[in-house]
Amino acid sequence: MKIVMAIIKPFKLDEVRDALTSIGVQGMTVTEVKGYGRQKGHTEIYRGAEYAVSFLPKIKIEVAVDTKQVDKVISAITNAAKTGQIGDGKIFVFNLDNAVRIRTGETDAAAL
Amino acid sequence: MTFKLNSRVVLGLAALAAGVLISDWALAQAAAPAAAPAAPPAPTFNKGDNAWMLTSSVLVLLMTIPGLALFYGGMVRPKNMLSVLMHVFYTVCIVTVIWVIYGYSLAFTGGSPYVGGFSKAFLMGVTLDSQAATFSNGATIHEYIYICFQMTFAAITPALIVGAFAERMKFSAVVLFIPLWVTFVYFPIAHMVWYWAGPDAITDAAKAVAAAADGAAKTAAQAKLDEVMADAGQVFIWGAIDFAGGTVVHINSGIAGLVGALLIGKRLGYGKEVMAPHSLTLSMVGASLLWVGWFGFNAGSNLEANGGAALAMINSFVATAAAALAWMFAEWAVKGKPSLLGAISGCVAGLVAVTPASGYSGPMGALVLGLIVGPVCFFFVTTVKNAFRYDDALDVFGVHCIGGIVGAIGTGILVNPALGGAGIMDYTVGKIADYDMATQLIAQFKAVLTTLVWSGVGSAIIYKVVDVLVGLRVPAEAEREGLDITAHGERAYTM
Numbered sequence: 001m002k003i004v005m006a007i008i009k010p011f012k013l014d015e016v017r018d019a020l021t022s023i024g025v026q027g028m029t030v031t032e033v034k035g036y037g038r039q040k041g042h043t044e045i046y047r048g049a050e051y052a053v054s055f056l057p058k059i060k061i062e063v064a065v066d067t068k069q070v071d072k073v074i075s076a077i078t079n080a081a082k083t084g085q086i087g088d089g090k091i092f093v094f095n096l097d098n099a100v101r102i103r104t105g106e107t108d109a110a111a112l
Numbered sequence: 113m114t115f116k117l118n119s120r121v122v123l124g125l126a127a128l129a130a131g132v133l134i135s136d137w138a139l140a141q142a143a144a145p146a147a148a149p150a151a152p153p154a155p156t157f158n159k160g161d162n163a164w165m166l167t168s169s170v171l172v173l174l175m176t177i178p179g180l181a182l183f184y185g186g187m188v189r190p191k192n193m194l195s196v197l198m199h200v201f202y203t204v205c206i207v208t209v210i211w212v213i214y215g216y217s218l219a220f221t222g223g224s225p226y227v228g229g230f231s232k233a234f235l236m237g238v239t240l241d242s243q244a245a246t247f248s249n250g251a252t253i254h255e256y257i258y259i260c261f262q263m264t265f266a267a268i269t270p271a272l273i274v275g276a277f278a279e280r281m282k283f284s285a286v287v288l289f290i291p292l293w294v295t296f297v298y299f300p301i302a303h304m305v306w307y308w309a310g311p312d313a314i315t316d317a318a319k320a321v322a323a324a325a326d327g328a329a330k331t332a333a334q335a336k337l338d339e340v341m342a343d344a345g346q347v348f349i350w351g352a353i354d355f356a357g358g359t360v361v362h363i364n365s366g367i368a369g370l371v372g373a374l375l376i377g378k379r380l381g382y383g384k385e386v387m388a389p390h391s392l393t394l395s396m397v398g399a400s401l402l403w404v405g406w407f408g409f410n411a412g413s414n415l416e417a418n419g420g421a422a423l424a425m426i427n428s429f430v431a432t433a434a435a436a437l438a439w440m441f442a443e444w445a446v447k448g449k450p451s452l453l454g455a456i457s458g459c460v461a462g463l464v465a466v467t468p469a470s471g472y473s474g475p476m477g478a479l480v481l482g483l484i485v486g487p488v489c490f491f492f493v494t495t496v497k498n499a500f501r502y503d504d505a506l507d508v509f510g511v512h513c514i515g516g517i518v519g520a521i522g523t524g525i526l527v528n529p530a531l532g533g534a535g536i537m538d539y540t541v542g543k544i545a546d547y548d549m550a551t552q553l554i555a556q557f558k559a560v561l562t563t564l565v566w567s568g569v570g571s572a573i574i575y576k577v578v579d580v581l582v583g584l585r586v587p588a589e590a591e592r593e594g595l596d597i598t599a600h601g602e603r604a605y606t607m
Contacts, residue, residue: 046451048497053386
């Protein structure tokens with residue numbers, strides 16, 4: 001099993017969700033985050049005070065999937081979240097040792 | 113302090129000055145001999161005037177709460193929202209109580225040219241039938257209404273100051289500072305600028321002089337007239353005009369704010385950490401309420417529902433809109449983007465500048481005043497403040513003191529009837545007095561300097577006294593945590 005973590009542009013969330021649902025992903029966790037990569041921030045000016053805002057709002061998605069599905073999930077996210085501009089985000093994949101469904105106690109693949 | 117004026121502003125001022133010189137000369141040629149004044153009618157209450165002044169008093173309260181409170185509150189960080197709202201709300205309440213105990217008496221009874229006396233302390237002697245003078249012979253309003261109207265001015269002025277030391281002042285220090293400041297700074301300045309015997313007293317005394325036979329009777333009548341004319345505040349005696357409070361309210365509070373910002377020091381992290389406004393939406397609501405309420409402030413200062421109030425109203429529309437646009441375009445040109453905060457700051461700057469001029473200038477004069485004050489205040493809050501690195505958190509000095517000075521000096525020019533101004537009434541002869549720019553500008557400068565020095569020095573002493581008694585500033589941990597939780601035990605937003 002793997003955790004696929006993707007940082008995407010906030011307005012792409014619904015498209016990514018639809019793409020993942022269509023390939024059979026059953027759930028995901030979404031967090032509002034801030035960060036920066038190659039995309040530069042912007043400057044805000046309030047009267048005389050100028051502030052460089054270097055952390056931009058992004059959405060972090062975490063999906064736990066079976067190892068067989070990882071490539072499909074990555075390409076679904078990539079296709080849905082891509083605009084071609086800098087700041088589209090990144091995808092990270094981790095190994096997942098165990099999974100448990102709290103309600104039933106099912107484990108691993110059955111818990112996903 | 114040196115600064116460079118925008119070239120357009122310089123050109124505009126030069127053109128204005130040239131026009132003033134020419135028209136002033138023409139007016140001097142046309143001066144007619146004084147006619148004997150007609151007998152003034154007996155004072156009567158006009159229900160329309162009273163109704164308008166009841167309304168105006170409430171409109172000025174609306175300016176302060178919630179107008180000013182929201183305008184300021186939106187500009188601080190979320191952790192200090194309630195503290196700012198509380199400073200403003202507390203100020204309104206404490207000044208209201210002080211006003212009826214001794215404030216009204218100190219400001220608006222005779223005594224010395226510098227401060228009134230205690231003859232109306234606890235509103236002694238004021239009844240349902242008491243009359244307060246307006247600017248017309250034979251027209252008075254109920255004194256209770258005048259007391260309420262002036263009360264709202266006394267309340268908003270110190271409330272303006274709190275923006276300068278926002279986000280770091282101890283609440284107990286605010287609690288002490290506000291009553292001390294109105295007592296030793298506001299009441300004397302209001303007395304110096306606005307207290308006078310009223311039109312009927314002057315006209316009656318002047319009539320007695322005209323009617324007196326030569327010799328001892330004439331001398332006695334003239335002495336009486338001199339006495340009536342001297343029963344006024346010092347700045348009023350100098351001939352300075354301030355329709356609704358350019359000196360009394362704005363320069364007064366603005367300089368007190370600057371002194372406070374300097375004595376209390378910068379906020380922790382000032383210039384390094386982001387201190388962006390937390391809700392410009394609320395600031396826009398507040399600024400708009402200020403504009404609406406300001407019609408009570410300016411048009412209400414006419415004290416009667418007549419043409420003078422109408423003039424003050426249209427001026428308060430025109431100068432404000434012009435200043436908001438001027439700030440917006442100046443910012444767009446200099447900083448690259450036209451911001452909402454800039455537009456509403458310009459709106460307030462325009463309201464400040466037109467305050468002393470509202471009943472004296474013509475609408476086109478008000479338009480010019482607005483176009484000038486927007487860029488001037490923009491320059492002060494963006495460039496001068498950054499150059500001197502003082503932390504006047506919400507720009508009380510840059511908008512209110514500077515805007516007030518532009519307005520006070522501008523009023524001395526724009527009152528000229530030849531520029532469309534209303535002129536200054538000479539109640540001894542019952543007609544508009546001849547205008548002389550040099551004389552008027554000298555009087556205006558004296559009024560500005562008196563206010564700057566009295567309030568600057570007085571405020572510095574009061575801050576020092578408060579510092580010794582309770583300390584001005586919250587501890588560093590409390591400032592980091594935010595004043596809402598540490599001083600008031602509550603938070604504005606649950607997030």
